[in-house]
Amino acid sequence: MLTLTEVEALARQAHQGQKDKAGRPYAEHLAAVAEGTRARGGDDAQIAAAWLHDAIEDDALTEEWLDAAPLPAETKAVVRALTKRKGEPPEAYARRILATPGARLVKEADLAHNADPGRLAVLDEPTRNRLTQKYATMRALLGIA
Numbered sequence: 001m002l003t004l005t006e007v008e009a010l011a012r013q014a015h016q017g018q019k020d021k022a023g024r025p026y027a028e029h030l031a032a033v034a035e036g037t038r039a040r041g042g043d044d045a046q047i048a049a050a051w052l053h054d055a056i057e058d059d060a061l062t063e064e065w066l067d068a069a070p071l072p073a074e075t076k077a078v079v080r081a082l083t084k085r086k087g088e089p090p091e092a093y094a095r096r097i098l099a100t101p102g103a104r105l106v107k108e109a110d111l112a113h114n115a116d117p118g119r120l121a122v123l124d125e126p127t128r129n130r131l132t133q134k135y136a137t138m139r140a141l142l143g144i145a
Helices: 004-014 026-039 045-050 063-068 073-083 090-099 103-112 118-123 124-141
Strands: none
Touching: 004 026, 004 045, 026 045, 026 103, 045 073, 045 103, 063 073, 073 103, 073 118, 090 103, 090 124, 103 124, 118 124
16 A cells, blocks of 8 residues: 555655646645644545546546545545546535545635635635635535534
């Protein structure tokens, strides 16, 4: 099995050169979600999933890589649950997260970082308003206060 240190290095390498909506290195978001998962009581499998939560969706890694990766089944399931599918309604996405043990906690950490006022403040107003509503909707669907 890959260690958390190896998963972190792999995720950083996979997302190398990518920026978030605020123009920051994407790895900063991954680190914040991993730390948020840890702070919320997440176990190593969930923390590994936090590092990898956007890897498939962002085409940084492939489904085939995930299938073959030496990772716990829980980590793989959480990564799959958190991978948004094109055209998928938010309600279906939320149902999949809620049906996957450990996924809600990682998504909570992801939403917390995405909705951080400091991150949102650097975006233009229409984008900030759209994302604020999007994150609030997902929190409601997942039952996150």
